[in-house]
Amino acid sequence: MKKESVGLVETQYFIFPDDLILEGGSKLKEVKVAYETYGKLNKEKSNAILICHALSGDAHAAGWHEGDKKPGWWDIIIGPGKCLDTEKYFIICSNVIGGCKGSTGPSSINPETGKPYGLDFPIITLSDMVEAQKKLIDHLGINQLFAVVGGSMGGMQVLQWCISYPDMVKLAIPIATAARSAPQQIAFNEVGRQAIISDPKWNAGSYYSGEAPKEGLSLARMIGHITYLSYESMYQKFGRRLQDKEKYGFDLSMDFQVESYLHYQGNSFVKRFDANTYLYVTKAMDYFDLTANGSLAEGFKDVKTKFLVISVDSDWLYPPAQSKEIVMALTANDIDVNYHEIKSPYGHDAFLLESGQLNYIINGFLSEILVGDVMTPMAAKISEGASIDEAAKLMLEEKVTHLPVIAGDNRLIGIVTAWDISKAVALKCSKLDEIMTKDVITACPEDYIELAAEKMKRYNISSLPVVDGGKRVIGIITTDHISTLMARD
Ligand SMILES: CC(=O)SCCNC(=O)CCNC(=O)[C@H](O)C(C)(C)COP(=O)(O)OP(=O)(O)OC[C@H]1O[C@@H](n2cnc3c(N)ncnc32)[C@H](O)[C@@H]1OP(=O)(O)O
Ligand SMILES: N[C@@H](CCO)C(=O)O
Structure with a gap:
């Protein structure tokens, strides 16, 4: 370059x-x-x-x-x-x-x-x-x-x-x-x-x-x-x-x-x-x-x-x-x-x-640079039993478009996006379980940010929950975190 x-x-x-x-x-x-x-x-x-x-x-x-x-x-x-x-x-x-x-x-x-x-x-x-x-x-x-x-x-x-x-x-x-x-x-x-x-x-x-x-x-x-x-x-x-x-x-x-x-x-x-x-x-x-x-x-x-x-x-x-x-x-x-x-x-x-x-x-x-170096730690997340209203409110409060859904032990079981919420309103769903994605693409804190960026590009997603070895959510990484840190070419 x-x-x-x-x-x-x-x-x-x-x-x-x-x-x-x-x-x-x-x-x-x-x-x-x-x-x-x-x-x-x-x-x-x-x-x-x-x-x-x-x-x-x-x-x-x-x-x-x-x-x-x-x-x-x-x-x-x-x-x-x-x-x-x-x-x-x-x-x-x-x-x-x-x-x-x-x-x-x-x-x-x-x-x-x-x-x-x-x-x-x-x-x-x-x-x-x-x-x-x-x-x-x-x-x-x-x-x-x-x-x-x-x-x-x-x-x-x-x-x-x-x-x-x-x-x-x-x-x-x-x-x-x-x-x-x-x-x-x-x-x-x-x-x-x-x-x-x-x-x-x-x-x-x-x-x-x-x-x-x-x-x-x-x-x-x-x-x-x-x-x-x-x-x-x-x-x-x-x-x-x-x-x-x-x-x-x-x-x-x-x-x-x-x-x-x-x-x-x-x-x-x-x-x-x-x-x-x-x-x-x-x-x-x-x-x-x-x-x-x-x-x-x-x-x-x-x-x-x-x-x-x-x-x-x-x-x-x-x-x-x-x-x-x-x-x-x-x-x-x-x-x-x-x-x-x-x-x-x-x-x-x-x-x-x-x-x-x-x-x-x-x-x-x-x-x-590793994902753990740039992620937002302790990102906003929601429990599996929460309602769609609660998820929508939390997204507004935290100014986020992606919410990891966790089980009681903080283990990641799904993700809901702002798009899922609008879908829920249109289709009149009331439970998170009905709209969340269960096959979540994640990143590990030890991954190079290039790897996280590649995943986001491949799956066309703008945010990855960061999980530890026990699949517990420890943070989130977004394209905004990465874009300015990645090589231009
Ligand atoms: C973070 C910081 O430290 S910022 C401060 C950094 N800057 C400085 O320290 C400024 C002082 N200069 C230096 O320390 C060094 O010159 C450096 C490291 C910045 C640059 O090194 P070099 O590119 O190798 O330059 P060099 O040491 O050869 O000096 C070149 C100058 O000496 C002059 N010079 C070379 N030979 C002679 C000579 N025989 N008689 C008289 N002047 C001479 C050159 O004409 C040139 O003048 P210019 O700077 O006005 O163009
Ligand atoms: N050339 C440098 C050296 C001191 O580290 C300076 O003048 O600041």
Whole structure:
């Protein structure tokens, strides 16, 4: 299938009606969250996928902003025909709080002083970022997310979601991430922060009316950027080639292409990022630790989500060992986990670049959706002794067109549809037994949704009762559940 773009997109904003209470105890007033959405939310609101961004990302994950030269940062996997297919899913991405891309952060105006927060901005954590996203998801009227997906710090948010709101996330895809920041990660973050803090223009975080600490922020990004690459990718990109010269300068000026590249990356970064946000967001990552009493398995004990954990073989910043630690802790809690290690020379940033492998792995995982993952559990049903009037009333109340008929032990013995009810009125029948279909086509929670869809098509029916091994009704699955989740072709 052709992979397409979501086209022109715009960032939207949500201002919280209430204060946001932070993990550290402070309150943030008039919080604003910048977000983008792609695709359509289905009738059941069951096809929403939340995308969480990494350290320097933003709400613009896919498509194009008017006049831009590059699409959103994860355009390689979001769009029609891509694994996060906007023909099937409703994709949401928001800028984290503490950020500088439209959501409230240290560069925002503090409503109490009328000036930018600077260092008056409270310390935020990954859990606070998730709280802010939860408010946005509530505002969009979504009770449960079909999936939460993110790489690096985005992956940390994915894990945090599954712990903060275990019932709200059906599927989780954390990529190139960790369940707790390791000393090496904290160390690199601290060097980046010190580069900013030691720039005199930083001025204790109060620089918004003058010049920004560009030197410090650029240096922080240069250091960070090295950690996003690999030995091999740097060799492939630059070798020992010189930049704009034939031989060494034998002075302290720039000689090598890799130096020029790093300066370029540093200089471009300062044009799009705020130094204080860099301080706050890296600090939030340092504090991130999902262990409970020293045990990650205990930290994950309430998780209910099905997982796809992805790592990158050449990622030395968030090495595969940290992903395997997540897999082991989930497995210890009997959580269904799939694990993939991407083969790539790109290092940590492979999660932003390896389009083929990401599309293939994520698409495979999302297509393995089971009936039990998407059905409406505990669907409306009626007892065999009930009258046709009662069945009609229940259908109206529950806004359903299909009612499984059950015996005393909850065992499925038939199904009545809205069509059967009209038939009953026309033919003046009064008992359910006279009009219900007794040979009911059903689905099992372990069936792939493709199988349920095939049955619905073959028998030309729009709803299947979901039954367990003892033929007891445990839910219902309809074409509406399935249609937006099935491949277009
Ligand atoms: C979720 C999130 O993390 S969102 C944030 C993601 N985006 C970023 O982090 C932006 C910073 N960039 C990156 O991290 C990486 O560049 C990636 C992963 C996004 C893209 O990687 P690649 O496609 O391999 O790009 P690459 O690293 O080669 O950089 C290309 C840029 O370097 C420039 N460049 C390459 N060689 C040199 C050189 N010798 N001297 C100066 N500049 C150079 C290119 O001209 C190009 O510039 P452009 O970006 O303005 O077009
Ligand atoms: N390139 C990514 C790496 C951090 O995970 C970013 O800047 O956000």
